[in-house]
Amino acid sequence: MKIVPCPSSPALAVKIADLLKLEIAKTTFKKFPDGEIYVRVENADEENIVVGSLNSNEDLVRLILLLDALKGRKIAVIPYMGYARQDKMFLEGEAVSIKTLAKLLENLADHVITVNIHSREAASHFKKLHNLDAMPLIGEFYSSRQDLVMISPDVGSYDRVKSAASVAGCEFDYLEKKRIDATSVEIKPKEIDVAGRDVVIVDDIISTGGTVVEAAKKLKELGARKVEAACVHAVLADFATIKLISAGIRELVATDTVECVFSSISVSKLVSDAISNLVF
Ligand code: R5P
Numbered sequence: 001m002k003i004v005p006c007p008s009s010p011a012l013a014v015k016i017a018d019l020l021k022l023e024i025a026k027t028t029f030k031k032f033p034d035g036e037i038y039v040r041v042e043n044a045d046e047e048n049i050v051v052g053s054l055n056s057n058e059d060l061v062r063l064i065l066l067l068d069a070l071k072g073r074k075i076a077v078i079p080y081m082g083y084a085r086q087d088k089m090f091l092e093g094e095a096v097s098i099k100t101l102a103k104l105l106e107n108l109a110d111h112v113i114t115v116n117i118h119s120r121e122a123a124s125h126f127k128k129l130h131n132l133d134a135m136p137l138i139g140e141f142y143s144s145r146q147d148l149v150m151i152s153p154d155v156g157s158y159d160r161v162k163s164a165a166s167v168a169g170c171e172f173d174y175l176e177k178k179r180i181d182a183t184s185v186e187i188k189p190k191e192i193d194v195a196g197r198d199v200v201i202v203d204d205i206i207s208t209g210g211t212v213v214e215a216a217k218k219l220k221e222l223g224a225r226k227v228e229a230a231c232v233h234a235v236l237a238d239f240a241t242i243k244l245i246s247a248g249i250r251e252l253v254a255t256d257t258v259e260c261v262f263s264s265i266s267v268s269k270l271v272s273d274a275i276s277n278l279v280f
Pocket of ligand 1: 203205208
């Protein structure tokens with residue numbers, strides 16, 4: 001069995017290979033002048049584990065070509081499952097992107113392992129998905145910090161912040177939007193007073209940064225002393241990092257599901273354990 005790394009997750013693939021004591025297959029990725037993508041695996045095994053996040057359309061094409069090029073039993077490790085936010089038809093006629101992706105991936109791989117897929121709905125389109133939770137790892141990262149409050153920017157991420165905070169051993173809450181009258185809404189933590197306290201905004205994905213920036217603004221207005229942010233998937237599209245810095249967020253902690261300068265936490269052990277349970 002070998003680890004086959006994709007260009008989106010090379011460091012994580014190496015860590016997983018080291019933990020499982022597996023060799024790494026030699027891969028070649030090229031782009032033709034017209035933009036078409038080429039992939040080759042030279043020394044694949046009978047069974048292989050492909051590791052690659054889906055943070056761009058090219059990542060998706062590479063992963064699919066790679067999975068199809070491999071023979072035998074395959075596990076697709078997709079640490080960040082892109083396209084999962086389009087998990088239902090919001091408007092008539094829309095493609096349910098994650099449903100299409102699920103069909104494709106499950107046709108090409110025997111197992112699909114991911115980390116904190118965006119929603120239950122997204123997960124429901126798969127038949128053989130192993131959806132791992134990295135929130136406890138975020139909790140562990142903050143476990144030595146005193147008097148910290150973890151806040152999720154909306155009720156949708158409440159279970160996530162609860163999972164992280166229970167490991168960190170800190171208080172947690174979510175930002176609640178309350179309509180006051182026809183023209184105004186009040187946004188504040190449901191229970192906790194954040195005045196004078198250090199707050200970490202915890203979410204699954206930071207993409208454009210808009211959600212975290214709005215939450216940070218509110219928390220500052222409410223008197224929070226310091227506002228930081230943590231997420232599993234640091235997608236950081238559209239100058240998100242600059243927006244976060246401009247909003248006064250100087251510390252951002254993320255996992256390596258999307259490899260970047262903020263990947264202070266590795267999901268390698270979480271993923272390796274899941275692979276071991278499947279194959280060893
Ligand atoms: C929303 O449901 C997610 O949990 C995140 O809050 C959202 O994807 C973040 O996106 P952005 O950074 O673009 O506001």
